[in-house]
Amino acid sequence: MYCQVCGEKQSEGANFCRKCGTPQTEDNSKEIMVKKTNSDEDSLSLFVGDNSDFYFEKWGILHGDHGEVRKTSWNWASFLVGFQWLGYRKMYKAIFVILLIWLIIDGLLFILNAYHTSIDILIGLTTYLILGFKGNYLYYSHALRKINKLKKGSFHAEDIKKSGGRNIWGIFASFGLFFLYVVISSLLFSSTTSPFATEQVAFGYDIKNGEIADPYQYFETEEEIYYSFYFPDSKGGSYKVVIEKVNDDSAEIYDSWESEVPPDWEGLYDTFITPSELGEYELKIIKENEVIAKGTFYVL
Structure with a gap:
């Protein structure tokens, strides 16, 4: 049994939602779809979870206001611990894309014989600055894609909460993907181990x-x-x-x-x-x- 308003799971026979206080009825004995009124805002709130007010402020979304979403805003977490933040927020595809771009750059530098430690530092700093300024909007786009995908099916509140939220194991996954990138880059583009090296x-x-x-x-x-x-x-x-x-x-x-x-x-x-x-x-x-x-x- 789930609350029709906030999607919180209720104990059997509950008369009021233990989270938002909304009266519960027998119609809530099954999973109920998110209300269509302000569905994007309600869905985003369910997707983000407890910290939704922070992201709503960064996105420039006021309750009931459906203006243009702010595409640039600062996020210290995405700047300081970019990959770990992406993993924590379940944006594994973004991690994969960034590391793939890094591999391509490594390959180009290897071909041009232009590798230098300062270039690595510059690429890393640029990546984290972009995540700092664009991380919030990247998260908004990620959330909207997931929600729209769910809308094609049953679109239950509990499904949205499970698809979004946070995952502590995602932090470890981000470390694993980064380590995999280091291994692949070293094997392919190191002057001593690369099959393409002179x-x-x-x-x-x-x-x-x-x-x-x-x-x-x-x-x-x-x-x-x-x-x-x-x-x-x-x-x-x-x-x-x-x-x-x-x-x-x-x-x-x-x-x-x-x-x-x-x-x-x-x-x-x-x-x-x-x-x-x-x-x-x-x-x-x-x-x-x-x-x-x-x-x-x-x-x-």
Whole structure:
């Protein structure tokens, strides 16, 4: 038995609603649909739950006033703990969409070789600012979609309350989805684990078992150092080595030479003399006009 006005579940034989005080009749022995008068407002109140007055104020909805909903208003919760707030309010689709957009951005930065920690921070801050300013309207849109979907069926008050409200487990779900994003992004777009990554060239002073013993990136001028790499297809052959000096917004070729190894070689190591000019350098291995391996070292 449910109250016809607020949708609160009643004990059998109750004469008045224990929540809103509305007299109860025998007609309420079954689930009763939400009243059609102000149905959107009543439904939204049932959907949000105890904190409906807060959101009604943020949306600019006054009781009985059906003016235009405010699309921009500030919400500290959605700004400070955006994903957890979305999960708490059962907006799992929004979490999924945001993380998918982040994955796409990660992919583009990986392709353009433009990743930097500051970019990650900027993207995260921008996302949370948008949630801060648009979170309330996002919640309104989410609630209205859910309510309209229920209207196509029985449209019972209890169904609206179950569809909306809050879910503490949604907070844990948001952490789980974020962790899944981190794992997928690391596997796909990390320079060491990605199947799309260019093979890395290692540098160092010593070779052990055919590999750089202690990889290092910082060297002095005109030192003899080792470099090593693997052929992506595990096939040797002819290749070209190019060393570029990296400037602020460009790179220029410092040195280059061609070499060749037996076709069955999976990788190799060799030596070269570091440049006499201080700065950042990138060594590239080119095979059939394609960069198959690269690495960065510094001359200090």
